[in-house]
Amino acid sequence: MPPLPPLDPILFLIFAAIAVLSAVSLVVQTHPIASALSLIGVMGALAVLYLLLGAEFIAAAQLIVYAGAIMVLFIFVIMLLNAGAERRGGRARLAKWIGIPVFAAFIALIAFLIQSRLPQTQGVTFGSFTTGTALEIGRSLFTQYLLPFELTSVLILIAIFGAIVLARKEI
Amino acid sequence: MPTLPSATPVSWYLTLSAVLFALGVAGFLFRKNIITVFMSIELMLNAVNLSFVTFSYQFRQVDGHIYSFFVMVVAAAEAAVGLGIILTIFKNRNTLHIDEISTLKN
Numbered sequence: 001m002p003p004l005p006p007l008d009p010i011l012f013l014i015f016a017a018i019a020v021l022s023a024v025s026l027v028v029q030t031h032p033i034a035s036a037l038s039l040i041g042v043m044g045a046l047a048v049l050y051l052l053l054g055a056e057f058i059a060a061a062q063l064i065v066y067a068g069a070i071m072v073l074f075i076f077v078i079m080l081l082n083a084g085a086e087r088r089g090g091r092a093r094l095a096k097w098i099g100i101p102v103f104a105a106f107i108a109l110i111a112f113l114i115q116s117r118l119p120q121t122q123g124v125t126f127g128s129f130t131t132g133t134a135l136e137i138g139r140s141l142f143t144q145y146l147l148p149f150e151l152t153s154v155l156i157l158i159a160i161f162g163a164i165v166l167a168r169k170e171i
Numbered sequence: 172m173p174t175l176p177s178a179t180p181v182s183w184y185l186t187l188s189a190v191l192f193a194l195g196v197a198g199f200l201f202r203k204n205i206i207t208v209f210m211s212i213e214l215m216l217n218a219v220n221l222s223f224v225t226f227s228y229q230f231r232q233v234d235g236h237i238y239s240f241f242v243m244v245v246a247a248a249e250a251a252v253g254l255g256i257i258l259t260i261f262k263n264r265n266t267l268h269i270d271e272i273s274t275l276k277n
Contacts, residue, residue, distance in 0.1 A: 006177040016187045023191050023214060027198040032206045039210050042191070046217055049184070053228045058220075058236050065243050070213065070250045077254045078206055081261050086204045086268075095201050103197055110189040114182045121229065123178025129228050136233050137240065145237050152244050159248035166255030 008125050011052060019045035030085045032078045036071060043067040054129035057137045184225040191218035205260070205267050209253055216246050 022041030029035045043066045050059035141149050195218060198211030220239040227235025257267070264272060 006175050009175040009179045012179045023194040035207050053224050055224045055236050111186045114185045118182050123180045125178045131233050132236050140233050156248050159251050163251045163255045166259050
């Protein structure tokens with residue numbers, strides 16, 4: 001019986017492809033609701049990658065906070081404003097002819113730098129880092145990062161006030 | 172056919188993060204709908220989160236998870252306020268096209 005192919009890189013490649021294709025779809029779709037659904041695809045694929053990296057709490061928070069709460073808010077606003085398809089700007093062709101090659105060159109440069117400059121280390125295997133549980137995150141959050149945590153609660157309170165002020169009738 | 176490594180290299184995760192960030196920048200620069208521009212910002216925040224979690228794995232520390240947790244919280248606050256601003260702009264100007272929203276006061 002031949003040895004099984006390594007599962008970690010295969011799962012990474014599948015979900016990385018989903019994430020990149022969804023992100024491309026976000027950028028090229030003209031209708032905002034299609035962009036929003038593509039963004040949900042990116043977030044779901046990233047949640048799986050977080051699980052592969054051993055970050056189970058972050059993966060759950062990604063699905064609940066991002067794909068759940070934030071994207072529902074986005075889709076509510078898109079439906080509330082009845083946003084239609086985007087009109088083409090005058091500089092769209094220039095952006096296409098210059099932007100895509102520059103974008104590809106930038107990606108290639110970044111990928112080359114990351115591949116060549118990063119020290120060669122042991123790769124990522126599922127299950128070799130198990131510290132990303134809610135227990136460890138909670139312990140770290142309430143001891144070492146207590147002050148940022150409290151500041152974040154103040155930030156959310158201010159954001160709620162801001163949203164209420166902005167949603168008033170006359171402004 | 173090149174053989175796959177038995178473990179995913181860390182650089183693949185970082186490259187994916189860079190690609191997603193660059194796509195977010197492209198969407199931010201090229202799109203004209205204010206809601207799509209806002210979603211591109213969310214995409215960039217997600218890409219940075221992937222970098223944080225990858226480095227957290229690399230150093231076997233939980234700090235990167237904490238940072239990406241804070242990024243999520245800030246993104247939630249930002250979404251609430253930003254979408255409120257978008258609603259107000261639409262009520263006053265009746266447009267979502269960013270080129271038509273060029274003045275702070277009518």
